[in-house]
Amino acid sequence: MTDKLYINQLENEAIYIMREVAAQFEKPVLLFSGGKDSITLVRLAQKAFYPSKIPFPLMHIDTGHNFPETIEFRDRLVKELGVELIVRNVQDSIDQGKVKEESGRYSSRNMLQTTTLLDAIEEFKFDACIGGARRDEEKARAKERIFSVRDDFGQWDEKNQRPELFDMLNGEIDFGQNVRVFPISNWTELDVWTYIENEELEIPSIYFAHKRNVFLRDGLIWSASEHVYKDEEEKVEERMVRFRTVGDMSCTAAVDSYAETISQVVAEIRDSSISERGARIDDKRSEAAMEERKQQGYF
Amino acid sequence: MKVLKIATAGSVDDGKSTLIGRLLYDTKSLTDDKLEAIERSSKQKGYDYLDFSLATDGLVAEREQGITIDVAHIYFSTATKSYIIADTPGHVEYTRNMVTGASTSQAAIILIDARHGVIEQTYRHFFINNLLRVKDVIVAVNKMDLVDFSEERYNEIKADFQKVVDKSDYEDQNITFIPVSALKGDNVVKKSESMTWYNGQSLIEHLEELDTDDIYNKGITRFPVQYVIRPKTEEYHDFRGYAGKLYGGDLKVGDDVVILPSQTKSKIKDIYFYDKKYQSAARRSSVTVTLEDDVNVSRGDMIVRVGEVPTIDKRFTATVSWMDNKNLQPGSKYVLQHGVNKVLAKVSAIHNKINPDYSGIEEGVDSLKMNDIASISFQLNKPIFFDAFKEHRTNGSFILIDPQSNNTVGVGFIEK
Known part of the structure; x- marks a missing residue:
């Protein structure tokens, strides 16, 4: 095997995690924002299951305030991959009165996404959601596990996380719970960009x-x-x-x-x-x- | 670019976070906005120096108490290596986090406060890195500025630590001593001007020179099957690929193999990584293999070379590090996860507790509390295919899952 592949330890780890998700859960989903991290996840999922198609759908929580370039890109990629795309809109959560639009100088729909996401998880009974969060992004994320258990309310109990030993990932959960999975936890921003460059991924x-x-x-x-x-x-x-x-x-x-x-x-x-x-x-x-x-x- | 994972261990106030912050600062890995946040916060607290620990102590509770309470991961890189540091807390009650951090690391930094020297905690930190077969251990004698950069004091601590090392049975472990001052930056990245008596490398010089390939555990080839790929498309109608991560050694096209537990023999036909075929696969790569014969293989099975079959048994003894509030007792039942294979396990006997301060063993123990380490015999509902942990770091370890809470409650290292 080529040297380039041999040293690409991060990629091998991420592929291993993708396969664990497919094997350990009934209804996984890959959360896709159209950003570089989720584009990287899609490529890793392709590699993990080749020559099969990616064995789970992609889901986009659309704030309605996305850059139009991102949405165009998303639709094109999904068509190429031949995978299912689920879109759930923050606007619907607002219309249903579940969340209230922020107002003023720093108003944003970023926080409102959480409600739409949790509703979608319940709607589809997803038991694992693959996300592109990385530990290098932020201090609280540095403590996140690769398999991170959420309770029925989608909450993260940072003081009571499961220890993760060696490569072994424990995906056992109760009904109603779900796991957030972070295959590129150990990547840095530069790693992601280098990977996009190596793989010639479109962004x-x-x-x-x-x-x-x-x-x-x-x-x-x-x-x-x-x-x-x-x-x-x-x-x-x-x-x-x-x-x-x-x-x-x-x-x-x-x-x-x-x-x-x-x-x-x-x-x-x-x-x-x-x-x-x-x-x-x-x-x-x-x-x-x-x-x-x-x-x-x-x- | 090579990746090196390092675990850190030290007691409260040994300056672990400061050391990591210093590594980040001196390797220019802290970005302007992070540095600004540190300056602002240090000023607010009235410090006349930069409080680098703020770069790593992530959770609110930690910032309030000024201590690290969970494993945090920190990333930085130099021109030759990408480093991942698992920053683990040092209090007695958090042994489980140290074990966790060490399990994914190939190197460890143990901090000692030069004023206090080797304390009971130090024994514990070394014991865990010893138990987990962490190949490269760096003993950083910190706060040398507070003992007037004394060579005598440093040598005293070194001699005390050597007494602990002498009790270890892991002869291949590399132990390196470095006198540092994380606060002032001596011997972390830059060589110390205050300790001209020290001729060795700075911490980063040592890390840069480590051969990452050499310190990753080598051994016999083990290929646990993670997932069976069956595309069922026209083009790949009869394709049956066995996907998994390769441990210990390599695998080549044409290798004669045995599939466990069925003991069926076959040959490696193709090795795929994504859409390309390769003649061989290196250890630690996530590949997909196909076999010459149409045999029944499923998740949890293992492919090994003919003549290299591991032990296949329903009974074994292991050293267990217990991580749950609920005690482990003889007769207790757990889900035992060995790699990607899950079986049911019953505790048949607790032989003895092992004191992690090298003070010996305790016999006649009837239960294990959180953070206890003990030698335990298990009985399984199905045989697993294992090696002794000393011979194979991955195929010799397992986790225990409580079937009621689903939590990971312990980790085991197979003795025999």
């Missing part, structure tokens, strides 16, 4: 430098859009930017960039001095922002 265009109407707030570059609240005195300007994550438009800030190809993006990340979540507006709410969201069932 949404907003990851590359493009001209966009933006405005500055709190030292971050916000996308000017109908979905993003803006004061009148906040001036819109055109700038060359790209996105490092493709969350909801209201919680994802852009960075100045001229990187137009994957290798330029990889070089830029290698030299970058701001961490990926530094451009996530939702994490800046408080020191413990992520941990609080996770306890409530956020991914």
Whole structure:
């Protein structure tokens, strides 16, 4: 076997995890946002089960405030793979009165996704949800297990996590519980980009430098859009930017960039001095922002 | 790029988080926004230095109490290696987290506070890395700045630690001593100017030189079948692929193999990794193999080479590290997960408790409490195919799952 493959330990681990999910659970689902991490997961799932098709559906929790480029990309990829795509909309949860739209300067639909996600898990009786969270993203995520058990309310009990020893993954759960699975837990942002480059994976265009109407707030570059609240005195300007994550438009800030190809993006990340979540507006709410969201069932 | 997983162990206040923070800082792995957060928080607390521990102590409870209470994973890389550190807490009651961290690591850093020297906790930290066969152990004697960078004090601690090492039966374990000051940065990444008497490597120099391939456990080839791939498409109508991760050694096309438990013989026909075929597969790779003969293979079965068949038995003795609040007792029943294979297990006898401070064994024990380690005999409902843990780190270990709570309640290392 080639040396390149031999050293790709992270990929081998992730494939092992994908196979454990398919073997240990009745109804797994891969949570797909159209972002680079979930695109990586899809490729790993393809590799794990080849020449069979991926043996579980993909699900997108759509905030309705996504970048249109991401949605176009999502639909194209699903068609190519020949897998089932389930879409559940945050707008429906709002219309049903289950969640209330935030208002004001920092309003975002990011938090509202949790309710839609938990409802979808119940609707389809999913017992395992594969996600692209990585431990290097954020301090609370650094403590997350690879198989992370959620109770009937989708909650994470960080003080009572199962120990994970060697390679052995314990997927035993009670009816009504589900497991969040993180196959790329041990990858860093740079690992993901390097993998995308090696595998020549296609990704949404907003990851590359493009001209966009933006405005500055709190030292971050916000996308000017109908979905993003803006004061009148906040001036819109055109700038060359790209996105490092493709969350909801209201919680994802852009960075100045001229990187137009994957290798330029990889070089830029290698030299970058701001961490990926530094451009996530939702994490800046408080020191413990992520941990609080996770306890409530956020991914 | 090679990946190296390291576990850290130290008592409360040994400066473990500070050491990791220092490693991140001096290897320029802390980004501006993280560094700013550390500066802000250190200033708020009125410190006149940077509190690097803030870079790793993730959970709110930890920040409030200023201690680490769960395994956290930290990532950084240099030009040659990608490092994953499992930061495990050091209090007595959290032995289970240390065992967990060590189980996925090939190297360990044990911290000693130079002022306190080798304490009971140190024995425990070494014992666990010893029990789990962690190949490379680095003893970092920290807070050297608080003992005036004294060579005499360092040598004293080294001699004390050597007494513990002498009690170990794991001869291939590499032990390296390094005097450091995590707070001031001496011998972590940069060589110390205050300890010119020390001629050895800094911590990062040592880690950079470790041959990761060598410290990953080698052994006999074991291929536990994880998943059977049957596409049932026109193109792959008769395809039956056995997917799994390869442990111990390699596997080649044409190898004569035995499938367990059926003991059926066959030959490796093809080795796939995704859509490409290979002549051989290296250990630790997740591949799919096909066999020359149409044999019945399912999840939990194991493919091994002819002449390398492991022990096949329903009874064995293992050292168990207990991790649950509910005690283990003779007669207790558990689900035993050995790799990807699950069977039912009954505790037939607790032979003796092993004191993790090297003070010997305790006989006549009738139950195991959380954090206890003991030699236990099991009886299974079906035979498993195992090696002794000393010979095979993966095929010699298992976890115990409580059928009521579904929790992972213990880990075992097979003796015989």
